[in-house]
Amino acid sequence: MSFFEPYLPAVRLLIFLVGTVAFVGLNAAYLVWVERKGAGRFQRRPGPMEVGPQGLLQPLADGLKLMSKQLIVPPGADATLFRLAPAMVIAPALMCLATIPYSESLLAPRNLNIGLIMVFAFGSINVMAIMLGGWASRNKYAIISAARVVSQNVAYEIPMLLVVITILMVTGTMNLNDIVKQQGPYFWDWNLFRVWENPLMPVTFVIFFICMLAETNRAPFDMAEAESELVAGAFTEYAGMGFGVFFMGEYANILVGCSLATVLFLGGWQSPIGLFPGVWWFFLKLYALVFTVVWIRWTFPRTQFYGLLNLSWKILIPISLVTLLLTAVVMKLPLLF
Amino acid sequence: MKAVREVLSGTKSLLVGMRLTLREFFKPTITVQYPHQTLPMPERFRGHIELRRDPETGKALCTACKLCERACPSDCILVDGVKLEGEKKKSVTDYHLNFTQCSLCGACIEACPSDAIQFTKRYNLASQTNDYRNMDLVQRFKDQPEKK
Amino acid sequence: MIAPKESTAGTPSNETFTLNLGPQHPATHGVLRVKLTMDGEYITRAEPVPGYIHRMHEKMGENRTWAQYLPNTSRVDYLSAMTYTHAYVGAVERALKLEVPLRAEFIRVITSELNRISSHLVGWGAFVMDLGGFTPILYAFDDREKILDLLEAVTGSRLTYCYYRFGGVVADVDTAFLEGCKAFVKHMRPRLDFYRALVTDNIILRKRLEGIGMVSAEMCRRYGACGPVLRGSDVAYDVRKNEPYSIYNQFDFDIPHYPQGDSMARYNVRMDEIEQSLRIIDQAVAKIPEGPIMGKVPRVLKLPVGDFCYATEAARGRLLVRVSSDGKDTPYRVRLRTPCFCNLSLFEEASKGMLLPDAIAFMGSLDLVIPDIDR
C-alpha cells in the first residue's frame, strides 16, 4: 500500500480521464441514437429498428460504416488544417467534461477552483475548429458557414458570459463542485429558483439554455450546417470518419452544455431522496435537458441569420444585463438598511 | 411595449409548438415496418400485366390480335400467336413485356377486345439484372396453377 | 431587420463569387440549378438554369396517338397529375365536342381537389423543410397518405393516376370512396388548425417569411406568374372562378388572396386553399349524381384540323394545354403552358439583393416542381 501511495493521484487521474473519454464516446454514439429515436417518435414513426433490438446497435453499425470509408481531402484544400479540425472539435469537449462534477465523490481529477473558466476557455475552441474546417475545405458553402459560425458565436458568447457572471455573483465561486454544494436537494434550493437573490433567475436559465443551443450550433440555430441552404456547411467536404468526428463533437458539446446547465442551475448531483447515488440524479437531469434539445430541434424551423443576431443583440444581451444589474442591486440591498 | 409584447407572443407560439410535438411524441407510431409488414393492395392496383385464363377451357383468353401491342404508348409489348387446328381463333404463343419501359397506364387492357390481360398486384420489382426487360408472360401463365 | 435594399448588394463590387445552387442541392428539390453571383451572402444575380430533367413531353406528343399521350400528362407535375390530365383531356374533348356525363365531371372535380390538397400538403411540408423544420413534412405525409389511399382505391395508382379519359373517367367510384372523402374532410379540418398552431403561428417561421420575397402584382403580370404566387400578390385570379371549366361554377368556394405579396402571403394562400378544396369536396360528394361515367366516344380519334386550348387551375397555377391537329391520328403539336416555369422566371428579378437563406425561403414559397419546369 505504501509503495503505491505516491502514485495514487496519478492513477486516479488516468482512470478518470479514460472514463471521461469512454463516457464521451459512448454518449456521442448513443445520443445519435437518442436523436434519431426521438425524431422518429416526434414524427410518429419508430426510428431505427433494424440493427439490434430497437436499433440499439445502429450507432455501432454507423461507426463501422464511417470508419470503412475513405478519408478524402479535396484538391486544393489545406490538408493539415482539414485533418486537424475534427480533432479540434472533440478534444476541447473532452477537456470540458473532465471538469464536470458528476457526483460528490466522482469529481474532476483535481478539484479545480476555476472549473467554470476552464469550461468556457475550452468551449470556445469549438468555434475555431469549425471555422478552420470550413475554411480549409476550399468550398464556398463551407466558407459561408465558417463566417456564420464565427459571428454567431461572438454574438452568443456575450449573453452567455453575462448570465454566468450573474451566477458567479450569486454563488461567489468558480469551483463547479462548490456551486453544486451550495444548492440543495429540492428544486426550490436550486440556483434556478434562487429568486431571493435575483427574481429573474428562471429567465437567466432560459437565456443560458438558448445561448447553449446557439453555441453548439443546434437547431433552431444550426446556421453552420443549415442543410437546406449550405448543403452541410462547414462539413460539406468531410467524408467518412472526418465527418463522424465532427458529428461526435457536436454531441459531445451538447453534453458539455447540458452538464453545465445542470451544474449551474439544476443542482447537479444533489438528490432529493437518497434512494440512489447522486450521480444518477445528475444524469437524470442531464438527459432531461438533452431530450429538450432534441425536442426543440424537431419542433422548430431554423431561424434566419439576422433573426439570430437580432435575438442576441436586441433581446438576450439587454435582458442578461438587466439580470446582472438586478442581482447586483439585490445583493447590495442589505447594505442600504 | 410593442417589442415586449412581440417577445411574449413569440415565446408563447414556441411553447405551443413544443406542446404539440410532445403530444405527438406519446402517440403510437403510424408507419408500417416494411418489409416485415405490408399493407393489402387495393383491388385496382396497377402492377405489371398478365394473361388471363378462360375459366372454362383453362386456356389463355388472348387471341394474339396485337391490339394491345398497337395501343401501348411505350412500345413494350410483343405478341405472337398461331392458329391451331380446329379452333376458331388464334392462340397466343409469345407474349413478351418489357416492363422496364411500361408506364402502367392500362392502355393495353382497355384496348384488348377479349379482356385477355389484367394487372397483377406485384410491386416488389426492383432488380439488379435485366429480369424485367423481357418478361415472358406466356411462361408465367403456364407456371401459374389453374384456379378452380 | 436588415432590409435587402440597404445591403451592399446593389453597389458594384469586385468581390463577387459564383455559387452553384444545384443541380444537386437539398433546397432545389430535384434537379434545378441556379447560378448565383454572390456578394458575401447577398445575391447580386440569380440565374436559373433549367433543363436537367428535360424529358421532351411536348415532343413526345407529336409521335403518339391522342390517347397514347395520356400517361405523359400525369408525369409533368407529378404532384398534381389529375389537373394536368384534366387539361389535356379537356382540350381534346373541346375539339371533338364530346359530352362528358355529369357524374364523370363530379368525379373529376372530387379527385382533382383531393389531388390539389395532397399537392399543397407536400408543398407545405417541403417548404417548411426548406426552412429547417423537419417534422411538419411527416405530419403532412400522414394526411396525404389518406388521400393517396383514397385515390389508389379508385385509380389503382398513387401518383401518376392516368385516370381521366376522353369523355369521362376510366373507372367509377364506389360508396366507400365517397364515404372516405367525407371522413377525410372531417379529419382534415382539425388538422389544419393543428398545422396553424404548430407552424403558421410560429414566430421563427413568421420572422423568416414576413416581408421577405416581395412580388408585386405588376411583376407577376410581366412574368406570367400564376397560382398561389399571383394570389399572394393580391390578384384574385383562379381559373376555376375566372374561366370556369368542368362544373366548377356549380360550387360555392372562395379564392383566397393576400395583399402583402411576401412569402408569408403565398404560404397563407396555400393553407387557405386546402380549406376551400375541402369545401368543394364536401359539396361535390353531397351532390354527386348517379349515371354513366363515360360519354359517347368515337372508336378512332381523329381531331378536326385546328388549335384547341383548355386551361385548368393546377395546384401551382394556371395550366394551359394547347393541341394542334392537322387531322391525323397523332397531334401535330402539344404545348403545355406550365405554371412553375413562369413562377420560376421571376426568381431572378425578385431575388436580387436577397440573402441566401431568404432566397431559399423565397424559392420554397414559389413551390416549384422541377419536372414541371423542364417538361
Ligand code: SF4
Ligand atoms: S400498361 Fe401501358 S405501358 Fe404498360 S404495357 Fe400496357 S399499354 Fe404498355
Ligand code: SF4
Ligand atoms: S389485345 Fe388482348 S387479345 Fe389482342 S393480343 Fe393483346 S392481349 Fe391478346
